[in-house]
Amino acid sequence: MKLRKNILIISSFIVYGLWFMPGSAQAAERFFEIKAKKFSYTPNIINVNRGDTVKIRLLSEDVHHGFFVDGYGIKTSAHPGMEGSLKFIADKAGRYTFRCSVTCGEFHPYMVGYLVVGPNSRFWLYAAIVLVIGIGSLITLNRARKTNG
Amino acid sequence: MADKLFGLIDLNWRFELTKFKLIRNLFKSRWFPLLAIIFNLFIFVIILISGLIGGFSAGNYNFGIMIVWILWWVMLMFILVPIFSRAWCLMCPFPVFSDWLQRGALFVVTGLKLKGLGLKWPKALKNMWVMNILFLVTTFFSGFFTVRPLATFILLGGIILLAFLIGLVFEKRSFCLYVCPVSGFQGLYSQFAMAEVRRKDPEICKNHKVKTCYVGNECGYGCPWMLTPFNFTKNTYCGMCLECFKSCPHDNMAFNLRPPGVDLLVDEKRGLDEAWKAFIMLGIAMVFFLTMQGPWGFLKDWVRGTSLKGYLTFISLHTAFSLLIVPAIFLVFSYLSKSFSGAKEVSLKKIFTNFSYTLVPLGLGVWIAFSVGIVLPNGSYILHIISDPFAWGWNLFGTRSVPWTPVFTGALGHLQGAVLIVFYLFSLAYGARLSRQTYPTEEQAKRGWIPILIFLTLATLAFLWLYIG
Ligand code: SF4
Ligand code: SF4
Ligand SMILES: [Cu+2]
Numbered sequence: 121m122k123l124r125k126n127i128l129i130i131s132s133f134i135v136y137g138l139w140f141m142p143g144s145a146q147a148a149e150r151f152f153e154i155k156a157k158k159f160s161y162t163p164n165i166i167n168v169n170r171g172d173t174v175k176i177r178l179l180s181e182d183v184h185h186g187f188f189v190d191g192y193g194i195k196t197s198a199h200p201g202m203e204g205s206l207k208f209i210a211d212k213a214g215r216y217t218f219r220c221s222v223t224c225g226e227f228h229p230y231m232v233g234y235l236v237v238g239p240n241s242r243f244w245l246y247a248a249i250v251l252v253i254g255i256g257s258l259i260t261l262n263r264a265r266k267t268n269g
Numbered sequence: 270m271a272d273k274l275f276g277l278i279d280l281n282w283r284f285e286l287t288k289f290k291l292i293r294n295l296f297k298s299r300w301f302p303l304l305a306i307i308f309n310l311f312i313f314v315i316i317l318i319s320g321l322i323g324g325f326s327a328g329n330y331n332f333g334i335m336i337v338w339i340l341w342w343v344m345l346m347f348i349l350v351p352i353f354s355r356a357w358c359l360m361c362p363f364p365v366f367s368d369w370l371q372r373g374a375l376f377v378v379t380g381l382k383l384k385g386l387g388l389k390w391p392k393a394l395k396n397m398w399v400m401n402i403l404f405l406v407t408t409f410f411s412g413f414f415t416v417r418p419l420a421t422f423i424l425l426g427g428i429i430l431l432a433f434l435i436g437l438v439f440e441k442r443s444f445c446l447y448v449c450p451v452s453g454f455q456g457l458y459s460q461f462a463m464a465e466v467r468r469k470d471p472e473i474c475k476n477h478k479v480k481t482c483y484v485g486n487e488c489g490y491g492c493p494w495m496l497t498p499f500n501f502t503k504n505t506y507c508g509m510c511l512e513c514f515k516s517c518p519h520d521n522m523a524f525n526l527r528p529p530g531v532d533l534l535v536d537e538k539r540g541l542d543e544a545w546k547a548f549i550m551l552g553i554a555m556v557f558f559l560t561m562q563g564p565w566g567f568l569k570d571w572v573r574g575t576s577l578k579g580y581l582t583f584i585s586l587h588t589a590f591s592l593l594i595v596p597a598i599f600l601v602f603s604y605l606s607k608s609f610s611g612a613k614e615v616s617l618k619k620i621f622t623n624f625s626y627t628l629v630p631l632g633l634g635v636w637i638a639f640s641v642g643i644v645l646p647n648g649s650y651i652l653h654i655i656s657d658p659f660a661w662g663w664n665l666f667g668t669r670s671v672p673w674t675p676v677f678t679g680a681l682g683h684l685q686g687a688v689l690i691v692f693y694l695f696s697l698a699y700g701a702r703l704s705r706q707t708y709p710t711e712e713q714a715k716r717g718w719i720p721i722l723i724f725l726t727l728a729t730l731a732f733l734w735l736y737i738g
Contacts, residue, residue: 214682
């Protein structure tokens, strides 16, 4: 029982710590020029730190493409020769998908990229839970059997 | 002492839904599930027509594409399979024409002699291998049928035609049991389901000399899935057609709710075919995620076949990954399990096969999490297409001009993370029990379980990283 309690305490500390993990670097202004082309973006993954001000310039190389950011709910779009732009503060940590919001061809629903607002506490949170469960289950199983048999 | 899942739910707990008269009478009526089948037939006719009309256009505003790959697929993975087992097969319209042909009637029971050639399915193929291969091959074309209406038309039309032809030649539901590409994973994952069809009292069955549930009578056909309703023990091959409710004169069949996953512990008909089904499903989930929800343009170009070389690369890597690499990794961990346990007398094949059932909850979780990532961003297209199924400018429900609206996509990462963890827990819970089934002593089971636990943890972490990392 004591062991279980310890596991619980340790894991809640990990989870708590991850949840409130501060952005490591100073908040900065980040600028990205993103080119959209059927059916991907270049760059396709953009990394920023939590608190950064993110400025995006969207260019299209073929048809009308959109740019919608999950979780932030903001969007822009670009025609060839007519760029779009977006400015926001990356205040939510985690990996968010940005997706094309204008039907641009058959693969349009799968035209996506990632905005990674670091540190990716969401991932580390769930990864920590998995590890705690895995290790915890091993320990409790072993103990249960020892006391039984 | 009762074996309790997570120390909470007794694995033997059952709640019989058919004890309610209303449900029992519904299940015994010949109208049910026929009406559901006819309704779905109607929907699938619209799907086929819209697929044909839609041709090569972009699929996100096409009725067929959206109903099949967003609504139907998600319903299968979220609700039908994990909760109700093969509830889709209960209402599936694909084999309705061959049933009709074999029975000579849609509604009434015509007699015990079925029409058609009624050949026996070859013994060597009485397993999941044909379905495994067919399903894998089907996914080669995922870059087409999930986005091109005509490709969906060809795929579904092909399945319906094949169901009919096989029903013409082979007996009963041979198609469903051994061929249907949708059948294999439903069968495998329905072991996790929270519902089951089972007989109630074995004594009543024993005293009932003519097994009418198997041979049929004037009220119902003998089990079309060629099970023995009076004693089968796992969901995999029960199509929930409910004929046995009609043909049992003693009302001895039950539709039960139960704790999720109990069939995983049923040591019957376990085999490499089902193991491979589990591997293939994991492999496909990974490949689908990379190509559909990943940001890599070159992968998308591979799957949609912009160049032959890219397409062939995709097919080869996909096949190698699902058929060889995933099983090979699992084999390594099974081998480790064997050596850790120190149980020389237990064969590696048994260890490998038994533990492959731990991949059922995990795989289901992986697919549910994948599907959340498809339905939340794209679900709103459904409002458009139900109002204008043929893109003729109709506005049946007044929802034609609803714009594309992603729903809760900000929480997607949390949902996917949480789903993976829940199903990881189930995998662990059943894995530890499977270990006790596999190894003769507690001590061996305890040690043999460790490598498999590590595998499951690593696999969960890998998918977690892929989905949200
Ligand atoms: S096995 Fe396939 S064809 Fe048969 S009922 Fe199920 S989904 Fe339909
Ligand atoms: S046991 Fe056979 S007859 Fe009964 S529901 Fe299942 S498939 Fe149908
Ligand atoms: Cu686009």
